[in-house]
Amino acid sequence: MSVTAASGFSANGVACGIKPGGALDLAVVSAATTVPAAGVFTTSTTAAPPVLVSRQNLASGSAKVVVINSGCANAGTGRRGYEAATKTVEAAAEAYGCAASEVLVCSTGTIGPQLPVGRLIEGLPTELGVDSEAGGAAAIAIMTTDSVRKEAVVKSGGYTIGGMAKGAGMIRPDMATMLAVITTDAIVPADRLHRSLQSAVNESFNSLNIDGCQSTNDSVVILASGASGIEPDPGRFGASLRELCRDLAHQIAADAEGATRVVAVRVTGAAHDAEARAIGKHVADSDLVRSSFYGGDPNWGRIFGALGVGPGRVDPEAISVSYEGVTVAQRGSGVTFDEQALVSTLMHGDFVVEVTVGAGSGRATVLTTDLTPEYVRFNGERS
Numbered sequence: 001m002s003v004t005a006a007s008g009f010s011a012n013g014v015a016c017g018i019k020p021g022g023a024l025d026l027a028v029v030s031a032a033t034t035v036p037a038a039g040v041f042t043t044s045t046t047a048a049p050p051v052l053v054s055r056q057n058l059a060s061g062s063a064k065v066v067v068i069n070s071g072c073a074n075a076g077t078g079r080r081g082y083e084a085a086t087k088t089v090e091a092a093a094e095a096y097g098c099a100a101s102e103v104l105v106c107s108t109g110t111i112g113p114q115l116p117v118g119r120l121i122e123g124l125p126t127e128l129g130v131d132s133e134a135g136g137a138a139a140i141a142i143m144t145t146d147s148v149r150k151e152a153v154v155k156s157g158g159y160t161i162g163g164m165a166k167g168a169g170m171i172r173p174d175m176a177t178m179l180a181v182i183t184t185d186a187i188v189p190a191d192r193l194h195r196s197l198q199s200a201v202n203e204s205f206n207s208l209n210i211d212g213c214q215s216t217n218d219s220v221v222i223l224a225s226g227a228s229g230i231e232p233d234p235g236r237f238g239a240s241l242r243e244l245c246r247d248l249a250h251q252i253a254a255d256a257e258g259a260t261r262v263v264a265v266r267v268t269g270a271a272h273d274a275e276a277r278a279i280g281k282h283v284a285d286s287d288l289v290r291s292s293f294y295g296g297d298p299n300w301g302r303i304f305g306a307l308g309v310g311p312g313r314v315d316p317e318a319i320s321v322s323y324e325g326v327t328v329a330q331r332g333s334g335v336t337f338d339e340q341a342l343v344s345t346l347m348h349g350d351f352v353v354e355v356t357v358g359a360g361s362g363r364a365t366v367l368t369t370d371l372t373p374e375y376v377r378f379n380g381e382r383s
Helices: 049-060 078-096 117-123 132-141 190-203 234-254 273-285 287-295 300-307 339-346 373-380
Strands: 009-014 026-041 062-070 103-108 150-156 159-166 179-184 219-224 262-270 320-323 326-330 351-356 362-369
Touching (some): 009 132, 049 103, 049 219, 062 132, 150 234, 190 234, 262 273, 287 300, 287 362, 300 320
Parallel strands (some): 062 103
Antiparallel strands (some): 159 179
8 A cells, every 4th residue: 555554545546537547547535634844846947736736735734635636737828727726736635525724636647738627636536545545546646758657665663664666767856756645654753744744756767867857747755654653753753754755756666757777976085975975966967977877787987977077176186986786986086896797787777876076974865777778769759
């Protein structure tokens, strides 16, 4: 189970006619009552109307219902798009017995087309379930180019955290992820919930770079029912939430459009963690670097070149690079290694690249993937 694993939540996923062929395209997650809630959203200046509406509604620090549609991003839709998001909120409030300000909305799909809001409202499910089947249907309904649903559960200290996410392309978050909904039955006030979520996001979704393209719709929200009766230690809860978010982020990377492997770029020696994360994401922005990952080529020169034009003050003589624990460059120069053996290791499956950029305490791990011909073919087609 995912979003229904925590007590006090129900969900469902249905087909409302946004996608063709009767595919599931509308998910609802609801708490039994209004509960503490928090969210982190895209920093894009072209953020979609549902992001604007959800940001506004979360100002109170509480929510009851999350409505997510796939098949249409409702982005680049102007005033009509904002009105559609507002109508969705109002209809869901009436359907699930809460105030409009207690409804959050998310959309995912193609940018530009207007949301068929009439179909969405008519399709709002009248029955929500608490079992794994209901949670799974919701996770399927939010998928777009995903090939598999993405769910995770962490149990700790008598409480549960569950989550679902979607994402396979247009992924370089500077906030959260493409879309994610997280629920917990722990007792956590809204301000602490937001701090814990932001920290977890930074170490998971904000450390994910698949294709260098930030979305207009990126949103992650968390609701805390308190139904377990457990008020956890903040540090322990934060660690559990980070574990769940890292799990979902890895699932997104593993399902990336056209990808054949997940590569973890571990950056150390930066001035601080945020700088290390920025450096790692910059390295993963390089088409040359990611193409070398596809070939299983330990071409550290691609990484060296990217570091020279990236964020932070990187001393070239401080740069060291290793692939799967094999050092290929040290203090800015190449070193002798068994190239044939390393290439054989890298030819198949996921691997880790470690990059040292200085003597600072900053460190971060950024997840990315290889750049494949299939990715180009997939995104060269009209969507």
